[in-house]
Amino acid sequence: MTLFNVEDNKLRPPMRVTRRTVLWRSGYAILRRGVPDFALLSARSSRASGRPMNHLFFLLTLAAYLGSFAAYVGYLVAGLDWSGRLGSLLLAGGLVAHYFALLERARGLHTVPYHDLSGSMSLFGWLLALTYLSLELFHRQRSVGAFVLPFVLAFFLFAQLSPPDRFAAPPATGVIFAFHVTLSILAYAAFGLSCVLSLIYLGEQRLLHEHRVGDVVWRLPSLDLLDRMSQSSVLVGLISIAIGTAMGFVWVDRLTGNVWHYDPKYAVTLLVLAAYVFYLRLARNPSWRGARASQLCIFNFAIVIFSFTIVNLFFSHAHRYF
Amino acid sequence: MEIVLVGLNHRSAPVEVREKVSFTNDQARQAAEELRARGILHETLVLSTCNRSEVYGVPPETTRESAAALSNYLSSFHSVELELLSPSLYHHYDRYAVRHLFRVASGLDSMMLGEAEILGQVREAYRIAYEQGATGPVLNRLFQGALEVGKRVRSETELGTRPMSVASAGVKLAERIFGKLHERAALVLGAGAISEQVISQLRDRNIARLFVMNRSLERADNLARQFAGKVIAWDDWESALTLPDVIVSSVSAEEPVLTRAHLEKAMAARGNRPLFVMDLGVPRNIDPTASSLYNFYLYNIDDLTQIVQQNRTSREGEVPRAEVIVDEHVGKFLTWQASVEIMGVVEALRDKLKSERAEFIRERSERITGLTPQQREQVESLIDDLLEKMLLDPARRLQGEKDLRRKIQQVEAIRGLFLPDRKR
Numbered sequence: 001m002t003l004f005n006v007e008d009n010k011l012r013p014p015m016r017v018t019r020r021t022v023l024w025r026s027g028y029a030i031l032r033r034g035v036p037d038f039a040l041l042s043a044r045s046s047r048a049s050g051r052p053m054n055h056l057f058f059l060l061t062l063a064a065y066l067g068s069f070a071a072y073v074g075y076l077v078a079g080l081d082w083s084g085r086l087g088s089l090l091l092a093g094g095l096v097a098h099y100f101a102l103l104e105r106a107r108g109l110h111t112v113p114y115h116d117l118s119g120s121m122s123l124f125g126w127l128l129a130l131t132y133l134s135l136e137l138f139h140r141q142r143s144v145g146a147f148v149l150p151f152v153l154a155f156f157l158f159a160q161l162s163p164p165d166r167f168a169a170p171p172a173t174g175v176i177f178a179f180h181v182t183l184s185i186l187a188y189a190a191f192g193l194s195c196v197l198s199l200i201y202l203g204e205q206r207l208l209h210e211h212r213v214g215d216v217v218w219r220l221p222s223l224d225l226l227d228r229m230s231q232s233s234v235l236v237g238l239i240s241i242a243i244g245t246a247m248g249f250v251w252v253d254r255l256t257g258n259v260w261h262y263d264p265k266y267a268v269t270l271l272v273l274a275a276y277v278f279y280l281r282l283a284r285n286p287s288w289r290g291a292r293a294s295q296l297c298i299f300n301f302a303i304v305i306f307s308f309t310i311v312n313l314f315f316s317h318a319h320r321y322f
Numbered sequence: 323m324e325i326v327l328v329g330l331n332h333r334s335a336p337v338e339v340r341e342k343v344s345f346t347n348d349q350a351r352q353a354a355e356e357l358r359a360r361g362i363l364h365e366t367l368v369l370s371t372c373n374r375s376e377v378y379g380v381p382p383e384t385t386r387e388s389a390a391a392l393s394n395y396l397s398s399f400h401s402v403e404l405e406l407l408s409p410s411l412y413h414h415y416d417r418y419a420v421r422h423l424f425r426v427a428s429g430l431d432s433m434m435l436g437e438a439e440i441l442g443q444v445r446e447a448y449r450i451a452y453e454q455g456a457t458g459p460v461l462n463r464l465f466q467g468a469l470e471v472g473k474r475v476r477s478e479t480e481l482g483t484r485p486m487s488v489a490s491a492g493v494k495l496a497e498r499i500f501g502k503l504h505e506r507a508a509l510v511l512g513a514g515a516i517s518e519q520v521i522s523q524l525r526d527r528n529i530a531r532l533f534v535m536n537r538s539l540e541r542a543d544n545l546a547r548q549f550a551g552k553v554i555a556w557d558d559w560e561s562a563l564t565l566p567d568v569i570v571s572s573v574s575a576e577e578p579v580l581t582r583a584h585l586e587k588a589m590a591a592r593g594n595r596p597l598f599v600m601d602l603g604v605p606r607n608i609d610p611t612a613s614s615l616y617n618f619y620l621y622n623i624d625d626l627t628q629i630v631q632q633n634r635t636s637r638e639g640e641v642p643r644a645e646v647i648v649d650e651h652v653g654k655f656l657t658w659q660a661s662v663e664i665m666g667v668v669e670a671l672r673d674k675l676k677s678e679r680a681e682f683i684r685e686r687s688e689r690i691t692g693l694t695p696q697q698r699e700q701v702e703s704l705i706d707d708l709l710e711k712m713l714l715d716p717a718r719r720l721q722g723e724k725d726l727r728r729k730i731q732q733v734e735a736i737r738g739l740f741l742p743d744r745k746r
Binding site: 079080081082204208209211213214215217218220221222223224225285286287289290291292 | 477478479480483484494495497498499500501592593594595596613616617619621625628629632636
C-alpha cells in the first residue's frame with residue numbers, strides 16, 4: 001500500500017501496516033507532535049473524505065427539517081394543533097433520515113461519521129434535534145420547536161458547506177472513542193438547547209414586563225416551564241460531558257498507557273463543567289432563578305462555543321483534526 | 323322527520339322575560355314528559371341556561387303547527403302571557419335548528435363569544451333528557467353531533483382559549499409566569515365583588531393556598547370561608563407578603579396600599595421569588611414604580627382590560643374558522659338525515675307497490691281462469707322480483723349520490739310522485 005505523506009509531499013515506500021500499528025502510531029503521533037502523521041493513513045481514506053454524502057438521505061433530511069420548521073411556525077403563529085403535531089412527526093422523520101445519512105457517510109468513509117468538521121457539525125445538528133424532541137415529549141411542549149429548528153437546519157446545512165478537510169483524521173475507532181465523541185457532542189447540543197431556551201425566557205419575560213402580551217406569548221411555554229426545560233437540558237449535558245470526558249481519559253490510557261496527558265481542551269472542558277454545575281446550583285436559588293440564571297446559561301454557552309472552535313482549532317493537540 | 327326549535331336568548335329577550343321562562347332540571351324533566359304525553363313532540367329536549375331557554379323536538383305533525391303548540395305550552399307552563407312572550411321567541415326548523423344548536427354548542431351564540439361553559443350545559447341537558455327517555459334517534463344524533471362540533475371548535479380554533487374578563491386575564495397571566503397554579507399561593511387584598519371573581523378563577527385553576535386580607539375582618543372571613551382560604555390581619559404585612567406568588571389587590575384607597583419600599587423589602591425577605599401582582603384598584607393600590615423590581619410583574623386594570631380587548635378581537639378573528647366547522651357538521655347531520663329519509667322513502671315505496679301488486683293480482687285473477695294455485699304463486703313471485711329489480715337501481719343511485727342537495731331533491735321527487743299522501 002503506497003502512503004502519502006503530507007509533510008514532505010512525497011511518497012513513502014510501502015510498509016507493512018497492521019491495524020494495531022496504525023492505531024498506535026497515529027494516536028502516539030497526535031500526542032507527541034500535535035500533527036497527525038499522515039504517513040500512516042490509508043489513501044483510500046483521504047480520497048474518500050472528499051466523497052459527497054448520499055443525496056437521497058440528504059434531501060429527505062432537509063425536506064423533513066424544513067417541513068417541521070414550517071409546521072412549528074404554523075403552530076406558534078396560528079395556534080393550529082395539527083400543525084404542532086405535524087411538526088413533531090416531521091422532526092422524528094428528519095431524525096431517522098439524518099441518522100441514515102450519517103450512517104451512509106460513515107460506511108462510505110469507513111470511519112466514524114464525526115471524524116471531521118462536516119461530520120461533527122452534522123452530528124451536532126442531529127443530537128440537537130434528538131435532545132429537543134426528547135424534551136418536547138417529556139415536557140409536552142411544542143411551541144419552542146420554531147426556535148430550535150433553525151439551529152438544527154443551520155448545523156445540518158453548514159455540515160454540507162464546510163470546507164474540505166485539510167487533514168484526514170486518524171482512524172480512531174473503538175467503542176470507547178465513539179462514546180467519548182458522541183457524548184461530548186450530545187453535551188454541546190444539550191447546552192445549546194438550554195441556551196435557546198434561556199433566550200426565549202428572556203424574550204418572553206421582557207414582553208411580559210412591557211405588557212406586550214400578543215398571540216405568540218399566549219402560546220409560548222410559561223416562564224417557569226422554560227426555566228425547568230433549560231435545567232433539564234443542562235442536566236443532560238452535564239451527565240453526557242462527565243461520562244464522555246471520562247471515556248476520553250479511558251481511551252487515552254488504552255492508547256498510551258498513560259491516563260494523563262495535558263491538553264488545553266481538558267482545562268476548558270473542566271471550566272464548562274464547573275460553569276454549568278454553578279448554573280444549576282444558582283438556578284435553584286430564588287434570587288437567581290429567572291432572568292439572571294438565563295443570562296448565566298447564555299454566557300456558559302459562549303464558553304462551550306469557545307471550546308468547540310477556538311480551543312479545538314488553535315490550542316488542543318488531540319482535538320485538532322479538522 | 324323534522325326538527326323544531328322554539329326558544330329565547332339574551333339577544334331576543336331582556337333578562338326580566340328570560341328569568342320567567344327558565345327551567346330547573348326538574349322542570350325540564352316535567353316539561354319533556356308533558357310535551358310527549360300531549361303529543362306535541364315525539365322527542366324532546368329542554369336546554370335552559372342563564373342566557374337562554376330553548377326546546378328542541380321532533381314533532382309528529384308539521385313543524386309550523388308544532389312550533390305554535392310549543393309557544394302556547396311555554397306560555398302556560400310558566401304562566402306568562404303569550405302576547406308578552408311571543409315577541410321574544412324565535413322558531414327554527416330543520417337545518418336552521420341544527421345550525422343554531424351547533425353554533426350554541428360552539429359558543430358562537432353566547433354572550434361572551436367562545437365561552438366554555440355552554441358545552442357543559444348542553445351536555446348536561448342532553449344527559450337529563452336521555453336518561454328520562456325523552457330523546458329518540460333524531461335528537462340523540464343531533465346532540466351527539468352538537469357535542470362533537472363543540473369539542474372540535476374548541477380544539478381546532480382559539481375561540482375559547484383567550485381570557486375574556488379582567489379576572490380570567492389576570493389568572494391566565496399568572497399561569498404564563500408560574501405554569502400550573504396547583505403549588506402556588508395567592509393573597510387577595512379586599513373582599514369585594516372583583517376579589518370574589520378573581521378568587522373564583524384561581525380556585526378553578528386549583529390554586530393551592532389562598533389568603534385574604536381586608537380592613538373589615540368579618541368580610542375577609544366570609545370571603546375566606548366561601549373559598550376555603552385563610553384570613554390574615556390587615557396590618558400583618560411583613561408575613562403576608564412573603565407567602566404568596568400572586569397578589570390581587572382591589573381595595574378602596576386614595577394612596578397606594580403597597581409602596582415600592584414595602585415591596586423591595588418584601589422581595590428581599592422572600593428571596594426574590596417571582597411575584598405577580600394584579601392591581602385592580604382605582605386609584606391604583608400598588609406603587610407603579612415597583613414594576614422595575616427583579617422578578618416582579620405588575621399589571622393594573624387598564625393593562626388587563628387592554629388584554630381582554632385584544633383577546634376579543636382575536637376571538638372574533640377565529641369565528642370564520644369556527645363557522646366552517648359548524649357548516650361541515652351541519653352537512654354531516656343532514657346527510658345522515660337524508661340517508662335515513664331515503665331508506666324510509668324506499669321502504670314506503672316498496673310497501674306501496676306490494677300492496678298495489680296484491681290488489682292488482684286479486685282484480686286480474688278473477689278474469690284469468692285456469693291458473694293453479696302454484697302457478698298463481700309463481701306469477702306473484704315474478705311480479706315481486708320485477709318490483710325489487712325496478713327499485714334496486716334507483717335505491718343504489720340515491721344512496722350513492724354525493725351531492726346532498728340533489729339527493730334531497732330526488733327524495734322529494736319520489737315522495738311527490740309516488741307517495742303524495744305520506745307524511746314527512
